[in-house]
Amino acid sequence: MTAPIMAASRRTRRTPYSDRVEAHGVKGYTVYNHMLLPTAFRSLEEDYRHLCEHVQVWDVACERQVELQGPDAARLTQMMTPRDLSRAQIGQCLYAPLVDEAGRMLNDPVILKLAEDRFWLSIADSDVLLWAKGLALGLRLDVRIDEPDVSPLAVQGPKSDDLMAAVFGDAVRAIKFFRFAVLPFRGRRLVVARSGWSKQGGFEIYLDDSSLGGALWDTLWEAGRPFDVAAGCPNLIERVEGGLLSYGNDMTREHNPLECGLDRYCSLDGGHDFIGRAALRDIRDHGVARLIRGVRFEGETCPPCLVPWPVRDAGGTLAGQMTTAVHSPRLGNIGFAMMERGFWTPGQAVTVEGPDGKRRAGTVAELPFVSPGG
Amino acid sequence: MTAPIMAASRRTRRTPYSDRVEAHGVKGYTVYNHMLLPTAFRSLEEDYRHLCEHVQVWDVACERQVELQGPDAARLTQMMTPRDLSRAQIGQCLYAPLVDEAGRMLNDPVILKLAEDRFWLSIADSDVLLWAKGLALGLRLDVRIDEPDVSPLAVQGPKSDDLMAAVFGDAVRAIKFFRFAVLPFRGRRLVVARSGWSKQGGFEIYLDDSSLGGALWDTLWEAGRPFDVAAGCPNLIERVEGGLLSYGNDMTREHNPLECGLDRYCSLDGGHDFIGRAALRDIRDHGVARLIRGVRFEGETCPPCLVPWPVRDAGGTLAGQMTTAVHSPRLGNIGFAMMERGFWTPGQAVTVEGPDGKRRAGTVAELPFVSPGG
Incomplete structure (x- = not known):
């Protein structure tokens, strides 16, 4: 069958x-947050090789912002995540799982603290706007919640600093990881963060005026010619190598953040109050029943993982479910799997059952497969 | 450019x-509710002609159900819509706009009343689950909210009754419009409603066991051979002719239901309490500033409407925005436009500015373009 358009x-x-x-x-x-997200330009592997060597411009406008502003904005933002935000600073970006009353994951945004009473949740693919609005209305909080005209454009790859400095000046070089500065562009003041959905380094520019989209893209493009700039997008090979989990793929509303290895973003014993605290404490105290891991497995090629694939032990017992898989040019077949208790120790031998009926021998591995700079 | 896959x-x-x-x-x-939705099989026009003459099976599993169950289920369901549900009966399907505190549209599901304390909201494309959960948590309501394993399959077209009767028996013929019966299939009892997103008549089967999807499809397919059954999907030509508005296309969170011509689903003076009542009363009392209408316009072909197109009057004044457009084999170019006050009277002469820069002469029209049976 020809691939559907x-x-x-x-x-x-x-x-x-x-x-x-x-x-x-x-x-x-x-489609991501009701918006188009590119997935390939040349080929997955060509895009990957270029990303790891040069610099790319990514249309990640689908990372929509949920803006919380007003007297109760900080309180509501904190209620939505187990991450302790009490010492968050203005100018900081904070990766934060959002959970419901049962501790189940609803999203995993990066929270930008713009002011003491103003936050952006740069969201993954679910309507956090409706969750926040429902809570605010039910609790009669004094907070305005909306989706502003903000469309992130990412610059990713090892030459990102040079390209960004050519456009925004050397100030960008001083921006620390997961911090943002506010820099001028065409008469506007844009949030520019050192962040992005790759492990190759780079920035996200939070353009707050749609009419300047073409100008911003073209400016980066012209400045990027000496650096072999290309159009790119989040790359499946690179993200799996780097251990970047995707909400909707590797984590869903059926999972809690402890199963997803997000313990360090869950302060369960702090003084802050948040939805799902009792449930997550209970899960922690009893120990999780499954845990996300890497799996390396045999094969010169790898079909796309469109539904979870069974992962079994040598005796055929169901040991987990693979949710993302890809062929990495340097590591072979790799993927993420939610492994059941008793099977998640790195080195565990497994077989992976892909959609073609083949059983591929594999091994459980720590995440990430490749460390930054590795 | 080749169309992206x-x-x-x-x-x-x-x-x-x-x-x-x-x-x-x-x-x-x-993609619709984070799920695949087919958009064409042969061509838009071939699919359309077949739908209007025969019978089609549609994968509309993306019409996800938000289930509200428990002591406060009826109360929360009513809170979410201006439609008066006080006399809703078990077995009834109710089209219902959902609005926020400002009366802005968040979705327009069909509500199925399964029991006095159990409802399904068969939703359009937004995460109503999160809205309902946020409200329930904030208001401390006693209601369980979840997305059950329910995947509607639609049978649409003039021969639907015959095909459905061949599978489910003559009981289906007695189901009234926007009512459902519970009928057996492979040991399960399925909700079967006379409803669907076309004006050609038909049913929606709410399969509640994913593992039976292939069996249900195949059973309908085999029974449908005498009726020239085909695989189909919601058809753009047919839906525009029939005046079926689409949330996300023709109605968004920027619109209220009065602007969308949904007055008859908004009981603003009833005794029932719902979110946004004060706002909608105020809008009604002042009169809406814009109103959705049909527009017929010149041209042998019609490009797809991917962003709203300006609609102007003879003098060039912006008179509205077209949000959906298609070439109908029998009506020529038609579309939906949100028209500003002063320009929405049927017969109003306008020009439509498509993405190709052409200005097409057109006329404002009542909806629907084609009445049932017309």
Whole structure:
């Protein structure tokens, strides 16, 4: 079968950069937060090799912002995550699992603290806006919640600092990891963070005026010519190598953050109050029943993981479920699997059952597969 | 440019029918409620002609159900919509706009009343689950909210009764419009409603066991051979002719239901309490500033409407925005436009500015363009 096309409509919103992305020959799209997200330009592997060597411009406008502003903004933001935000500083970006009353994951945004009473939740693929609005209305909180006209554009890859400095000046070099500065562009003051959904280094520019999308893209493009800039997008090979989990793929509303290895973002004994605290404490005290791990497995190629694949031990017992898989040019087949208790020790021998019926021998591994700089 | 493919991952969930849909050569996909929705099989026009003459099986599993169950289920369901549910009966399907505290639309589900304390909201494309959960938690309501394993399969077209009767017996013929019966299939008891997202008549089968997806599809397929059954999907030509608005396309969180012509689903003076009542009363009392209408316009072909198109009057004044447009074989170019006050009277002459820069002469029209049976 020929691969079905992405059928476009207003509902799957175009971004301020879609025209540029299409001019550069985007080959695949997905939909993320009701918006188009490119998935490939040349090929997955060519995009990967380029990302690891040069610098790319990514249309990640689908990382929509949920803005919480007002007297109760800090309180509501804290209620939504087990991460202790009490010492968060203005200018900081904080990765934060959001959970419900049962401790189940609803999203895993990066929270930007813009002011003591103003936050952006840069969200993964679920309508956090509705969750926040429902809570605020039910609890009669004094907070305004909306999706502002903010469309992140990412610059990722080892030459990111040089490209960004050419556009925004050397100030960008001083931005620390998961911090942001506010820098001028065409008369606007843009949030520019050292962050992004790769392990190759880079920035996210939070453009707050859709009409400047083309200008921002073109400016980066022109400045990037000496650095072999290319259009790119979150790359499946690179993200799996780097251990970057994806909400909706590797973590869902059926999982809690402790199962997802996000313990360090869950302060369960702090003085802060948040939804799901009792449930997460209970889960911690009893120990999780499953845990996300890497799995390396045999094969020169790897089909896409569209539904969870069974992972079994030598005796055929179901030991876990693989949720993302890819062929890495340097590591072979790798993927993420939610492993049951008793099977998650690194080195555990398993077989992976792909959709082609083949059983591939594999081994449980620590995450990430590749450490920064590795 | 070659049309980008729909890049698949677990996050854009497959349905219990995806294997069948692909075996029948689905040409396009979109994503709806984080799930795949087919958009074309042969061509838009061939699919349309077949739908209006025969019978089709549609994978609409992406119409996810938000189940509200428990002592406060009825109260919360009513809080979420201006439609008066006080006289709703078990076995009834109720189209219902959902609005926020400002009266802005968050979704427009069909509500199925399964029991006095159990409802399904068969939702359009937004995470109503999170809205309902946020409200319930904030208001400390006693209600369980979840997304059950329910995947609607639609049978649509003039021969639907015959096909359905061949599978479920003549009981289906007695089901009234927007009512459901509970009928047996392979040992399960399935909700079967006379409803669906076309004006050609038909049913929606709420399969509540994903493992039976292939069996249900195949059973309908075999029974449908005498009726020239085909794989289909919501058809853009048919839905625009019939005046079926789409949340995310023609109605968004920027609109209230009065602007969308949904007055008859908004009981603003009843005794029932719901979120947004004061706001909607105020909007009604002042009169809406814009109103959704049909527009007929010139042209032998019509590009897809991916961003709202300006609609102007003869003098060039912005008179509205077109949000969906299509070429109908029998009506020519037609579409939906949110028209500003002063320009929404049927017969108003306008020009429509498509993405190709062409200005097409047009006329404002009542909806629907085609009445049932017309």
